Amino acid sequence: VKGSDLVILCAPVEIIPSLVKTISPALKEDCIVTDVGSTKETLCNECMEVIPEKVTFVGSHPMAGSEKSGLENATSNLFENRSCFITPIAEKTPAIEMVIRFWEALGMSCICVSPEEHDAIAAHISHLPHLLASVLCAYLSDKNHLWKSFAGTGLMDTTRIASGSPDIWDSIIRQNIAEIELSLEGFQKELKKLDSLIKNRDYEAIRSFLVKGKEFRDSL
Amino acid sequence: VKGSDLVILCAPVEIIPSLVKTISPALKEDCIVTDVGSTKETLCNECMEVIPEKVTFVGSHPMAGSEKSGLENATSNLFENRSCFITPIAEKTPAIEMVIRFWEALGMSCICVSPEEHDAIAAHISHLPHLLASVLCAYLSDKNHLWKSFAGTGLMDTTRIASGSPDIWDSIIRQNIAEIELSLEGFQKELKKLDSLIKNRDYEAIRSFLVKGKEFRDSL
Numbered sequence: 001v002k003g004s005d006l007v008i009l010c011a012p013v014e015i016i017p018s019l020v021k022t023i024s025p026a027l028k029e030d031c032i033v034t035d036v037g038s039t040k041e042t043l044c045n046e047c048m049e050v051i052p053e054k055v056t057f058v059g060s061h062p063m064a065g066s067e068k069s070g071l072e073n074a075t076s077n078l079f080e081n082r083s084c085f086i087t088p089i090a091e092k093t094p095a096i097e098m099v100i101r102f103w104e105a106l107g108m109s110c111i112c113v114s115p116e117e118h119d120a121i122a123a124h125i126s127h128l129p130h131l132l133a134s135v136l137c138a139y140l141s142d143k144n145h146l147w148k149s150f151a152g153t154g155l156m157d158t159t160r161i162a163s164g165s166p167d168i169w170d171s172i173i174r175q176n177i178a179e180i181e182l183s184l185e186g187f188q189k190e191l192k193k194l195d196s197l198i199k200n201r202d203y204e205a206i207r208s209f210l211v212k213g214k215e216f217r218d219s220l
Numbered sequence: 221v222k223g224s225d226l227v228i229l230c231a232p233v234e235i236i237p238s239l240v241k242t243i244s245p246a247l248k249e250d251c252i253v254t255d256v257g258s259t260k261e262t263l264c265n266e267c268m269e270v271i272p273e274k275v276t277f278v279g280s281h282p283m284a285g286s287e288k289s290g291l292e293n294a295t296s297n298l299f300e301n302r303s304c305f306i307t308p309i310a311e312k313t314p315a316i317e318m319v320i321r322f323w324e325a326l327g328m329s330c331i332c333v334s335p336e337e338h339d340a341i342a343a344h345i346s347h348l349p350h351l352l353a354s355v356l357c358a359y360l361s362d363k364n365h366l367w368k369s370f371a372g373t374g375l376m377d378t379t380r381i382a383s384g385s386p387d388i389w390d391s392i393i394r395q396n397i398a399e400i401e402l403s404l405e406g407f408q409k410e411l412k413k414l415d416s417l418i419k420n421r422d423y424e425a426i427r428s429f430l431v432k433g434k435e436f437r438d439s440l
Contacts (some may be wrong), residue, residue, distance in 0.1 A: 132378065139407050147341050150283055160437070164434070214382055
């Protein structure tokens with residue numbers, strides 16, 4: 001593996017397996033292929049089916065990015081101090097080590113989980129927050145448009161990711177729909193709890209909710 | 221009014237009316253008092269009751285701030301290019317003009333609305349986003365705590381405001397509970413719509429949701 005080629009595929013998640021297939025004839029023996037897709041189970045399974053025998057595929061998902069796309073929005077420190085999922089399917093191999101070293105060299109800390117586990121975690125900490133931002137924006141867009149003039153830093157930050165590309169998010173949602181459904185159900189239950197507290201004017205319990213939320217956020 | 225004193229009260233919303241009462245004996249004739257509280261109807265009514273006859277009270281709510289508090293977190297450009305609610309109770313008076321000029325001098329654009337209107341708007345564009353961030357954090361804090369290591373920029377931004385002071389937010393919620401209840405009901409209906417689309421695997425309609433959200437966010 002030392003000195004092996006490392007190929008990093010960056011494309012919408014539904015394209016990556018076909019990209020692997022397309023480049024396969026050109027891949028050298030012992031070459032390592034990884035990707036940066038936001039979903040992993042379907043993607044890794046499909047990639048494993050088409051990857052040549054002497055080539056190793058190891059999935060990655062660097063948790064960094066912005067709502068912007070295009071070369072003109074590139075930043076040199078995008079990956080610094082951020083975390084990266086590594087989702088190997090086989091046992092720990094030198095190929096996995098190499099992928100980890102690559103992301104670490106860009107300033108990331110890597111954590112290995114299975115593709116299935118990745119999808120459950122990503123649904124909760126990335127896909128759910130994205131959908132909540134989208135729903136909040138969709139909800140507010142039906143209100144008086146003059147309200148927009150009052151948008152403060154809080155609204156700007158909580159909704160920033162709703163500006164992300166609908167094409168990219170359409171692909172992510174399609175590939176992780178089951179986990180997203182679960183995370184959304186859980187969130188709605190939690191929201192319903194707060195809703196009841198508000199309806200009951202149970203200010204003590206509402207305050208405990210705020211404290212619990214703050215403790216979590218402060219620990220990130 | 222030209223040359224009048226302008227007093228700006230910065231304190232938790234439930235304290236402000238009692239502050240007005242406390243400082244009343246020291247206020248000069250023609251003095252103007254404003255505040256920076258995040259709620260307006262209850263607050264302005266209570267302030268109007270205790271304000272001396274020759275002094276004018278005009279409510280303000282500058283839409284700027286952060287989840288941090290304390291002098292050590294002060295920034296000199298906090299108000300630049302942000303908007304500010306002005307919520308006068310009486311007709312347009314020179315006092316209102318003076319309050320507007322003050323915030324404009326700090327780089328803000330001011331919009332006059334009634335205290336009631338303010339509270340409805342603020343519930344939707346500020347208090348609701350805050351509660352959603354708190355609920356998301358409270359929800360995630362019951363999950364595997366290792367998931368936290370994967371927090372990306374999306375989660376960090378959407379939840380930043382959940383770090384706000386529970387004391388300050390407790391006061392805000394108490395003073396605007398009716399409007400918050402309405403905004404939360406509306407949001408839950410919208411979320412339920414998306415939930416149904418997800419359950420039905422209606423990807424076309426989910427995509428329209430994302431597009432609608434993006435259009436709103438891009439217009440902020």
